[in-house]
Amino acid sequence: MPRTIDYYFAPQSPWTYLGHARFCALLARTGAEVRVLPVDLGGVFPVSGGLPLAKRAPQRQAYRLVELQRFSSWLGLPLHLQPRFFPVSGDAAARLIIAVDRHDGSAAALRLAGAVMSAVWAQQRDIADTAVLAELLAEQGLAAERLADADDAAVQAHYAAHTQQAIAAGVFGAPSYVLDGEIFWGQDRLDFLERRLQTPA
Numbered sequence: 001m002p003r004t005i006d007y008y009f010a011p012q013s014p015w016t017y018l019g020h021a022r023f024c025a026l027l028a029r030t031g032a033e034v035r036v037l038p039v040d041l042g043g044v045f046p047v048s049g050g051l052p053l054a055k056r057a058p059q060r061q062a063y064r065l066v067e068l069q070r071f072s073s074w075l076g077l078p079l080h081l082q083p084r085f086f087p088v089s090g091d092a093a094a095r096l097i098i099a100v101d102r103h104d105g106s107a108a109a110l111r112l113a114g115a116v117m118s119a120v121w122a123q124q125r126d127i128a129d130t131a132v133l134a135e136l137l138a139e140q141g142l143a144a145e146r147l148a149d150a151d152d153a154a155v156q157a158h159y160a161a162h163t164q165q166a167i168a169a170g171v172f173g174a175p176s177y178v179l180d181g182e183i184f185w186g187q188d189r190l191d192f193l194e195r196r197l198q199t200p201a
Contacts, residue, residue, distance in 0.1 A: 003197055004033045006178040008166045009113070010041045011097060012090035012127065014079065016175040017117035018071050019187025023177070024110055026190060030197050036101045036109040037162040038094035041174060044163060048172035053087065071187070078122040085126040091159075092150070093127045098158050099149040100142060112140050 072079035101109035119125040
């Protein structure tokens with residue numbers, strides 16, 4: 001029986017971007033199923049001791065840029081260290097991903113999520129702009145009406161529920177992959193996640 005991974009992420013997270021394609025490949029390789037769970041890190045950080053980027057110590061901010069460059073080079077993924085539209089709110093994109101997940105399924109939601117992340121970090125597009133989100137939907141062959149669906153109260157409720165579910169699960173950053181109650185935080189923990197998938201539940 002396929003195992004299910006809870007995938008908690010913020011669509012504007014560079015670390016989620018760096019791990020997203022590899023995570024999708026892991027799903028295809030292992031046959032694991034996924035729950036696509038965008039969260040509001042603004043709700044997660046205050047209860048987990050995290051700080052928004054601008055409030056972190058200068059040393060941490062500087063080292064973050066070093067690590068982003070290292071992983072970008074190692075993985076061969078294009079990444080602007082300081083993209084034109086960042087910091088950026090990920091709320092609208094997160095709700096859109098949820099709407100696509102609800103109407104088109106997790107595979108489509110994962111595809112859109114990857115496009116959103118690439119838009120921020122590789123293409124320097126503004127994912128808080130409705131016009132950009134409409135373009136991303138079209139580029140992924142998804143229905144334009146998902147923009148309207150994303151404004152549904154049910155979608156907002158799901159977004160809030162995902163965030164609370166993440167907090168309850170002990171998640172404190174993105175991306176976090178949770179399998180059988182065990183958290184794997186960060187795109188550099190995907191190897192551990194795959195090994196865990198190979199052990200009995």
